[in-house]
Every structure is written in C-alpha cells, then in structure tokens.
Amino acid sequence: MLSTMQDVPLTVTRILMHGMTIHGTSQVTTWTGEAEPQRRSYREIGERSAQLAHALKDELGVRPDDRVATLMWNNAEHVEAYFAIPCMGSILHTLNLRLPAEQLAWIVGHAADKVVIVNGSLLPLLAPLLPHLSSVEHVVVSGPGDRSLLDGATPRVHEYEELLTGRPTRYDWPELDERAAAAMCYTSGTTGDPKGVVYSHRSIYLHSMQVNMSQSMGLTDADTSLVVVPQFHVNAWGLPHATLMTGVNMLMPDRFLQPGPLAEMIEAERPTHAAAVPTIWQGLAAELAAKPRDVSSLTQVTIGGSACPPSLMAEFDRLGMRVCHAWGMTETSPLGTIARPPAHAVGTDEEMAYRLTQGRFPSGVEARLAGPGGEYLPWDGTSAGELEVRGPWIAGAYYGGADGEPVRPDDKFSADGWLKTGDVGVITPDGFLTLTDRAKDVIKSGGEWISSVELENALMSHPDVAEAAVVAVPDEKWGERPLAAVVLKEGATAGFGALREFLAGSVAKWQLPERWALIESVPKTSVGKFDKKVLRRQYAEGGLDVTTL
C-alpha cells in the first residue's frame, strides 16, 4: 500500500537553503594569522556558493557530474565549495594534501578532475604536479600565496574572488535525485592503489542528521565548533554539513594548525567544541602546559582517527575539556560509533571504561563481528571478530573510474553488501565497540584470533622494553603463530624467557609467542605507524635472527 507522504529528496541543497535562511546569522570564522579573523555569515556563505556555482558553470564550463577538486585548508571558501559543487549537480572531490605527490596525481587522474580549487599557500605542492594532471583544465586560486609558481601552467588559472565578483547571489539549484553522487574522497590505503568513496546527497544528509542527534555530537546554535579535522579528511567528519543544519558556528584554523595558533584562537574565539585526531591534542596539551591560556570555553572535544591515550583523556578532563571518542573511516562518512557512556554508568567507576571504548553504534549503523571461520559472533564483550557494518552512509563499493562500474573487492565487502572494516574488535551486549587489532595484523592461530596489539602493549609495559612488534608468521600446525620482535632499552638485559614469563601474567598461555627476535628499531610507515609487513617480509626472507623458546 502506498503512503500519502510527499516524496522530497534528501539533498545537500536542502541543507544549504536551511542554513542560509533559518540560521543565516550563524558564522564561519576563519583564522588568518592577522589581528582580525575573517567572518562570514551562513547567509553570505550561501550567496557566495551561488556565485561560485555560476562561475563554475558559465566561466569554467563545469557540467553535472564533472568532478571539481579542492586542495584546501579548512576555511570559508572551502565551505563554499562544499555546497556550490554538489548543489549544482557536480561532484566535490577533496584532495588530501598530506599524500605523496605521486599518489595525489594518480587520484586526480582516476577521478578525472576537471577543475582544482587550491589555496595559494598550497601552490608549492600543486604547481610541480600540474604537468602530470592531464584532466585538469582549470586551476582556481584562493587566499595568499605566490601565484608566480603557476607561470607557464597548462590549465587556465583563475582568481577565486575575481571569479565570484559581480555574479548573481542566487542560483536556480536543480532538483537532484537523493542517490546522485555529491562528493568523493579517496582512502589512503597502505596497500594497493587508493580507493574512491563516492558519497550521495542522501548519505550526506542522513549522516548530518545523525551527527546532530542528541546521542552523537548534538551541538546547537549556542555552540561554536573548532574544526581542526581537515575538510579533506572524510568531509571533516561531516561537520560543515551538520553545522548548517542546526546553526552551529564554525571556527576554521586554515593553515594555522600548530599548537601555538590553536591555543591562541581558542582563547580569542571561545569555541565550545573541537574535533581532531589525538596528535593535535597532544601538542595542544603540551602548549598549554608551557604557556597557560584561557581555554575554558572549550568543554567538548571529539577525538577520532585513532584511540586517545587514557593519560591524554585524563589530562583534558583536568582542563575541563571532556573528550568523546568516535570511530569511523572514509568508507563510513565517517560516523561509525561514538563513545557517550550510557546514562547508568555516568558518575560511576564504569564511566571511564565506556569512554575508552570506540563507542556505541548510532541508530543508522548496523554492526556484526565475523569470526575466524566466517561465522558471526555474539556481542558478549569477549568474542573478537572483524567488524562489518551496514547503513545508509556506509560505502557498498568503490569508484571504478570514469568509464568503469563500481568495484566491490571480496576482502572489502561481504556477499550481502556489508562493509568489511578491516578492524578486529569486540562488542558488549549494549553495543559498545572496542577495537583490538587490524584484521591484517591479527594472528589466526588454530581457529582463534590473537591480537598483535594486545601482545605488543603487554610487552611494552616491561621496564626493559623500548618497543615491540608482534606479527603473524606461518606455522605448520596452527596456521599462524605470533613472532615477537623486541627493541630493548639501552643497557637492558632481559632475556626472551623472562619476557615470555612476564607476558604470561597478562595473556592466555596459548597466545604466548614461541618465536622471538631482537631488532634495533620497529620499521615505521610514513605516518609513524608500525609497518608490520616489512617485519613479515624480513622473517620470510630469513632476515631476522629468530630464537624459538
């Protein structure tokens, strides 16, 4: 039977129109490093988005479905691009300015970006790449920076502000299908080529609602959010969309991401909320310890990207900034879990335990744990499996390129369409997730899983151990077994036997490694994570001096 409800599409355009009317006086404040930051109301953001859309269409020939890339910091112009491009029916492609140059070039080519909007300060990154970006017809430059770097560039070069000047501040936005593509973002996978996730208008709209729900971030127009998490990083966790839906003000740091300026802008602009990865907060905590400032406005801090060390959480609690963990990935838009403790735990000893989990699944995210044999495991807080998720803002495929169908690799998507996150963890009966390892690092021993991270943490708590990495190595009887590669502190003398005995105090006996190796340092990736595939290769090639206990 048919319902009698209106069929109204959920689109980014609807978010923009709401934000610029109902919340027209809320503001985006962008730090400039000068005495006065740049301030722009949501009404102005909306009007300038219309001007940008007119310019892209009439001056640059951008058509529906064309990809327009941004290589930008967090600032008002980037917010304008966030709305102008999807609302005109084209696709916003945010480029990660931390990626190696060759990966960036590959991504721009795969997405076939027609236009790149770039901050002037990032021209030293873009200019040398341009000869390799054959799809790019136009470069639009915004903000300070040396334009001469673009001398002789093949694409046409435009000034952002000149493009907007004099154009109509209204645009007859098309009525779009809510399932149409709105934005795309590539994962920076450590193996293989980057993968493109293409968000729909629907996925962005629903994710924004969820972010604004009371059990998620739940900010209001009384809040100002300091958006440190980059706009090229999974849509800045959805904040630029979510804020326009509820009139939350945004404070944008632009390129001023060092602890000093961050502390300064918090004191000056008094945000109530901030969102960033833990390393940013570690720097800020050190800065505040060295040079105290009035940061009392900031009471809520959302931390994602990786787990927040308990010591850092405690330190921020002392500063009056309450940290809330969230977990997600490019493929999950990103809100996958958020660690608001349940009401019954607030004020009890349990509270911190809940806050240290990755958090609870919101209503739009379904979750299950796939065990070593592919069976689904109970939510009992102890059964560890690979996390699989489903929901209207979760990817079900990757972008296949301009002429290709979307791709669904078996190791990333289940046969029934769920996303395999590659994360291994446990879930409590009330839906709190704790991640224990990456699926590729977990040791699959005799039908059970051993967490490499747990063994490493246990080992590194030994006073003689500087660093330790545990990797899976092939084993005839058990399939895989753990190998412990240990870096001792200078002058330390602990033997493998003593270390194994020490480990036995915190993990089950069958999880104890038989194979041990002393190494000088643990190999690391460019972002400082343990690079375990290097260790596995060294082992396979006989490059490690292994003792078997």
Add this chain to the structure above:
Amino acid sequence: MLSTMQDVPLTVTRILMHGMTIHGTSQVTTWTGEAEPQRRSYREIGERSAQLAHALKDELGVRPDDRVATLMWNNAEHVEAYFAIPCMGSILHTLNLRLPAEQLAWIVGHAADKVVIVNGSLLPLLAPLLPHLSSVEHVVVSGPGDRSLLDGATPRVHEYEELLTGRPTRYDWPELDERAAAAMCYTSGTTGDPKGVVYSHRSIYLHSMQVNMSQSMGLTDADTSLVVVPQFHVNAWGLPHATLMTGVNMLMPDRFLQPGPLAEMIEAERPTHAAAVPTIWQGLAAELAAKPRDVSSLTQVTIGGSACPPSLMAEFDRLGMRVCHAWGMTETSPLGTIARPPAHAVGTDEEMAYRLTQGRFPSGVEARLAGPGGEYLPWDGTSAGELEVRGPWIAGAYYGGADGEPVRPDDKFSADGWLKTGDVGVITPDGFLTLTDRAKDVIKSGGEWISSVELENALMSHPDVAEAAVVAVPDEKWGERPLAAVVLKEGATAGFGALREFLAGSVAKWQLPERWALIESVPKTSVGKFDKKVLRRQYAEGGLDVTTL
C-alpha cells in the same frame, strides 16, 4: 554519476532492532493505578512485538498491507503494536477514542480495518460500534475491562496475552521498501469526512531522527519522557519511535490522565520530560497548587496542539518546568516547528517573545506563506499568509480508500505538491512562525488579510466584554469585511462606538469592523472552540441584529 554508498532502507524495523539491542535495558513504564507500575525493557518490547507479529500472522491471518487498528491508551502493549504491525509489513491504524461513535465507524470502514486491538477499559466504546464495523474480523483485548460486553459479537475475540504466550520471540522481519505504508491516522476535520494520512517507513524514520536532533526535543538515554499526548494523536508526536532510537525511557499514563494521578506518577517515577496539549497542563498546575508534590525531576515540557497561554508558561517556569512550544498537525507527522529560542536571545528580553511563537522550522521542513492573491510573501515578521509546508514527513495526499487512488483536494495541496496547512501566520527572517488565524476564519478585505483572532483578543481585553467573535461577511466593495459579534458582561453598558474606538487603539484603522451585533453567547464546537460558521450562517440568514457604524 552513481554514488558508491549502500542502499539501506529507512524502516521502522531498523528503529526496533536498534532499540531492543543497543538500548535493550531502557524501559517503558506503564501506570496501572496499583502500587507498582508495569515495567518492560526495550528488549522485552522487541521480543513481545515479535510474538504479536507471529500471532497476527498465524492466528489472525493478517497479511502485508492489511490494516490493524488500535483503540488504546498509551501503554507498553500499544508500543508493541506500534512496531509489530509495521515491521511485519502491515499497517498500524490508530483510532482516536475521543471521536463521536459514528465518525469512528466511518473511519474503520474507510480504512477497512481487519483487526482491532482494544484496551479492556474501552470496550464500552467499541462494543456498541461492532455491529457497524463490517470489515473487522478479529478483536484483540488487552488489559482490565469487562469482556462480557463482547458477548455475541460477530468478530472473533482474542485475549492479547494469550495470543502472545508461547510464540517465538524472534521474527524474520521482511526487508521493506522505505516508501511503503507503515501507519495511518485520520484527521478530525470540522468540515467534511475525516481524511486519512498514511505515514511511510521513511517518513517515520526521518521524523524520529529530527525529533532527536539537538535543536528539536534532543532527549538522551538519561531522560524519561512522560508521554501524555495520546498514541492515537499523530503517533504521540513521534515519541514512541524517537525514544527507541536513542534509548530515552517512556512513562505511559494509560487511562490515568486526570491531574491527580499525573502528579502522582511524576513524583514517583521522576520523568525529566513530558509532552501534552495545554489543557492537561492547566489541570496539572491547578492540582499542584492545591496539593504540592515533588515534581522537580520534570524540567522540560513540550506543548503542542494549541498555543500555551503566556500565564501558564510563566507558571511552569516558576515550577522549574521549561515549556517549549511545538506546532504540527496530523499531516505533518507532526513536527512542523519547535520554539527553541535562538542562542543570541537566551537570557535577554527577547527570549520570551521567541518562546511564545509556534517556533522555528527544523531542517526537514520547508515553509512558505501564500498571500491573499496567491503570491508568496516575504519572511518579514509582518506579512500574513497561509502557511504551506514541504518535506519528507509532510503529507502530499490523503488516503483514497481500499480501492481508490490517493486524493489531493485543491484546498489542501498546492499544484506543486506542498501542503496547505489552513493556518495563517507570519514568519520572521530567522524562520520563527507565529500563527494568527485559521485561513477559513481570516477576513479577506481588499487584497489584505485581517486576523479574526487579533480583533477578538483586542475586543476581549475591554473590561465590558465577556466574549467576542469576529467573522468575515460579504462586502460589495472590499470582498469581505469583519463583523464583530459581542457578548457583554452582565450589567455592562459599553456601546458599539466606544468598543470601536477602543479597538482603534490596537489595530489599524482599515481593519476596524463596521458591522456589530450583540449576542448572548458565542456558538461553540464540541471541543469548545468558537464555531464561526454558525455565526456566518446566522448573518447570511438575517438572524443577527446588526448595527452598521
């Protein structure tokens, strides 16, 4: 271009599964009038919903799209029906137990309800109707009440608890199209037959998210909501769905809606939030004045249905219960506006003015004002027009009956599909709505609109006036002009000239009525509202003694 996101339907089933797992320990508490209320966890609600669905399917032969009606108070069993029926693919039809018997019979016939689930205490209402309900094959009785009233009834009679006993607590819920019908509710229009609104799974899901957003009700699992607004009244404003999405506990008053029991359950169960129409709160305020109780837990009160008198709002403020206005109708699911003052007004003199409006449109509701000539008016806080709304939880048609297409009467829906609300009002630039009149009562004079309600309120503030109604009467020159029908207080002597002069102090000169009549009392509808069509008829038939000034 296609997005790569999963295509996951937004369904009531998803809300149920989330509520019974992630928030499995949250509770529905139902007042019983006994020492102990009935308590049921969301997990139990979910399991019993599965049992009810099995019973409806296997025992009563309910099929997809079949209508299952409820004639029930707010209680846990009604919540179970709210989920079991839509999740199995059938349609929940909530019956308004305040309607005249013949209207109820007409509605059941129009919806072709196959089953009625009824509370035992409502059998005196249902039993005499049954001979007229030819579509009804089964009656399911829940809770206390005299079953002998059903002796000799044609439909088969079942006991709710017996039906559930022993059935599986899991149900293989079908994957439904999010646009499929989930529930229906008839309007109690004062003119013509009642109109059926058919909610979809999608509309209910999105409305629930909006209710949970920080700028709407924004409750969390630390809250308990006292749901006084009936479940047969636009899905109890969406609370039974919204609460399962966030783990908010529900306190259900069942049939104990008198001020005494309400005060008692607030003191005993300590809800933090309540939702009801103003009359309920007026009674509660009087009760608390006569017999003080500890109602300090209750800090948030959502009031809708009609505007809350400022004096009542002030009184509740004094009691520590902060009143928040909301506006909606059966056709709007119902959240149309909610009066959270903007952050800049909080703590200022403006705050109360904002709180006394109907409120601000949430992100999912678009609004426009249609002026007397059909043109759309600016949001300037003074231009009055008929409110038209659009959104994914707004009706775009009415149910056309079992064999009919949905109907879209021109006076209810615009050519481009917006709902004409029949309410006249103004909207401020920041999107706050103030309703001033019903469209059918407004006086359309020379291309301008005169609010009958404003004139009435101004007249009734004269010390000699007991009651006054203003209606539109035909006028050759202006199209329509206001006629003032006045009831003087006993012994009062004010003449029409003096009253007209008094009015001139508060309304524009061109709005002043020329036609005046003394009457003994203002005709009223069954629910106590001014029945202006009676006055208009009396005028047309020459039944009023009219003086023209």
